[in-house]
Amino acid sequence: MTRERILRAVLRVIAAEGVAGVTNRRIAREAEVSLGSITYHFATQSNLLRESLLLFVHEETTRLTALAQQPATVEQAAALVQQVIESLPSELAPFELYLHAARDPSLRDAASRCFAAYDALALTVLKALGLPNPAALTAPVVALVAGMQLRRLATGTTPEIAAALLLLVSASPS
Numbered sequence: 236m237t238r239e240r241i242l243r244a245v246l247r248v249i250a251a252e253g254v255a256g257v258t259n260r261r262i263a264r265e266a267e268v269s270l271g272s273i274t275y276h277f278a279t280q281s282n283l284l285r286e287s288l289l290l291f292v293h294e295e296t297t298r299l300t301a302l303a304q305q306p307a308t309v310e311q312a313a314a315l316v317q318q319v320i321e322s323l324p325s326e327l328a329p330f331e332l333y334l335h336a337a338r339d340p341s342l343r344d345a346a347s348r349c350f351a352a353y354d355a356l357a358l359t360v361l362k363a364l365g366l367p368n369p370a371a372l373t374a375p376v377v378a379l380v381a382g383m384q385l386r387r388l389a390t391g392t393t394p395e396i397a398a399a400l401l402l403l404v405s406a407s408p409s
Contacts, residue, residue: 237266237268237272237276238276239290240266240267240268241262241266241268241272241273241276241277241283242283242286242287242290243266243290244262244265244266245257245262245283245284245287246287246290246291246328247265248261248262248265249287249327249328249331250326250327250328253327253331254284254331254335257280257283257284259273259274259280262283281339284335285335285339285341285342288328288331288332288335288342288345289342289345291328291329291332292332292345292346292348292349295328295329295349295352296348296349296351296352299352299353299355299356300352300355302315302318302356302359303352303355303356303358303359304359305359308363311363312359312360312363312364315356315359315360316360316380316396316400326384326388327388329349329381329384330385330388332345332346332349333346350377353377353380353381354373354374354377357372357373357376357377357380358370358373360376361373361376372403375403376400376403379396379399379400379403380396380400383396383399384396
């Protein structure tokens with residue numbers, strides 16, 4: 236229970252301030268635990284960060300896998316895309332995961348699982364749209380959505396993700 240409270244506190248701090256905001260004192264305050272609890276459960280700051288990112292991956296892949304298993308009409312596919320975009324749990328967490336996986340090989344499998352879940356959901360949506368070769372568009376669609384989300388976070392503007400997706404899929408070869 237304490238360990239999970241600590242991990243969830245780390246994810247909240249990452250969502251608000253990024254990894255730079257993750258300090259033992261800040262996490263102890265956020266999780267409402269003693270400072271000693273942090274070091275008791277996590278020997279190093281790297282371990283604390285790695286475990287919190289793994290929790291994010293587990294929850295995100297579970298959520299996306301459930302969504303991807305739903306059969307989708309075109310209307311349901313559009314609603315799914317909107318739901319995923321609007322409900323990203325810790326907006327900075329995926330990007331922090333990708334950056335840390337680039338530096339920490341022990342996180343690469345988790346990053347791959349996260350991308351696989353996004354790919355599966357994208358494939359479900361692309362199939363619902365009736366595209367001739369949805370598998371070929373899966374990675375570009377995931378990259379487009381991730382890039383547009385990163386742009387939104389970095390600029391504070393709301394890009395037209397749906398319009399960009401329509402442009403991408405309409406330009407795909409048959």
